[in-house]
Amino acid sequence: MKTIFSGIQPTAVFTLGNYLGAVKNWSEMQAENECIYSIVDMHAITVRQEPAKLRTQTMNSYALAMACGIDVERSILFVQSHNKNHAEMNWILSCSTQFGELSRMTQYKDKAQKHPDDVNAGLFTYPVLMAGDILLYQADLVPIGIDQKQHLELTRNVAERFNFRYGDFFKIPEAYIPTGGAAKIMSLQDPLKKMSKSDDNPNASVYILEPKDDIIRKFKRAVTDSGAEVRFAEDKPGVSNLMTIYSVFSGKTLDETEAEFAGKGYGDFKLAVGETVADALAPVRDEYNRLAADKDYLLSCMKTGAERAMKISEKTLKKAYKKVGFVV
Numbered sequence: 001m002k003t004i005f006s007g008i009q010p011t012a013v014f015t016l017g018n019y020l021g022a023v024k025n026w027s028e029m030q031a032e033n034e035c036i037y038s039i040v041d042m043h044a045i046t047v048r049q050e051p052a053k054l055r056t057q058t059m060n061s062y063a064l065a066m067a068c069g070i071d072v073e074r075s076i077l078f079v080q081s082h083n084k085n086h087a088e089m090n091w092i093l094s095c096s097t098q099f100g101e102l103s104r105m106t107q108y109k110d111k112a113q114k115h116p117d118d119v120n121a122g123l124f125t126y127p128v129l130m131a132g133d134i135l136l137y138q139a140d141l142v143p144i145g146i147d148q149k150q151h152l153e154l155t156r157n158v159a160e161r162f163n164f165r166y167g168d169f170f171k172i173p174e175a176y177i178p179t180g181g182a183a184k185i186m187s188l189q190d191p192l193k194k195m196s197k198s199d200d201n202p203n204a205s206v207y208i209l210e211p212k213d214d215i216i217r218k219f220k221r222a223v224t225d226s227g228a229e230v231r232f233a234e235d236k237p238g239v240s241n242l243m244t245i246y247s248v249f250s251g252k253t254l255d256e257t258e259a260e261f262a263g264k265g266y267g268d269f270k271l272a273v274g275e276t277v278a279d280a281l282a283p284v285r286d287e288y289n290r291l292a293a294d295k296d297y298l299l300s301c302m303k304t305g306a307e308r309a310m311k312i313s314e315k316t317l318k319k320a321y322k323k324v325g326f327v328v
């Protein structure tokens with residue numbers, strides 16, 4: 001059994017793309033691994049947040065992760081700030097991280113440019129906090145999107161540096177970056193662009209908590225290609241994107257999908273995709289609504305999750321303290 005660790009910011013908006021690229025994977029990995037997942041609110045405050053909103057979003061993200069299939073009995077799901085070991089490990093690792101390597105992080109450079117009035121130290125050392133998240137649990141595998149690849153490389157470098165200085169200690173984690181169709185869901189309005197929550201066109205992205213009718217309407221309006229055949233091909237990016245989505249949600253292969261819609265037009269196909277997605281997401285939405293309304297239950301799950309996370313991470317932190325020469 002492998003130990004898996006991953007984190008998601010409470011400010012993330014779950015589009016179909018995020019869902020298929022990340023959270024659905026998280027859920028599937030539970031079957032054969034020891035999974036630890038965190039709602040990383042400490043990462044979120046590296047950019048300005050409205051406190052009341054952050055609190056609500058943290059509750060909601062936790063509920064959404066559960067609704068998407070994270071089983072809190074089997075896996076550990078916790079809120080990062082509930083486990084102070086993350087803050088403490090951050091300090092230890094900061095002293096094994098070089099200023100120069102943090103300066104090269106492209107996400108830092110992007111965010112600093114976007115928020116020139118708040119280039120705070122936390123934004124700069126954010127990848128160290130992330131390294132601590134992973135190393136505290138001696139994770140083998142870290143499911144991430146491609147945008148976090150550089151941060152995982154840094155994690156490995158910091159862990160190796162620590163190990164070199166103080167003797168073998170941290171497990172060097174591997175990135176798990178899903179490839180294949182589901183990892184890259186494209187905009188419904190411009191299939192050459194990735195589906196993104198920041199798209200100006202509201203019809204470009206589908207969100208997993210959207211009402212059924214809205215989902216169907218967006219798929220009906222999805223941009224297709226010239227011709228009329230439902231066929232997966234490079235010169236048919238719109239239809240191919242829809243086929244990928246359909247195949248993930250229906251469990252049918254691309255070939256089976258092609259056969260199913262042979263002789264039918266784009267209209268029928270788009271309606272079928274919309275209905276399939278909406279139906280598949282309905283139980284997620286219902287479960288989310290049920291959980292989000294039960295604050296006490298969520299808080300108790302959070303508490304248990306944090307206790308379990310603390311138990312594991314405490315051991316690693318103590319050993320790291322010993323390694324660096326603290327009196328413990």
Ligand code: TRP
Pocket residue numbers: 005006007008009040043129130133134142143144148
């Ligand atoms: N930085 C990640 C993001 O913004 C979230 C994250 C924090 C994370 N800690 C992590 C991901 C540890 C994987 C492992 O998406």
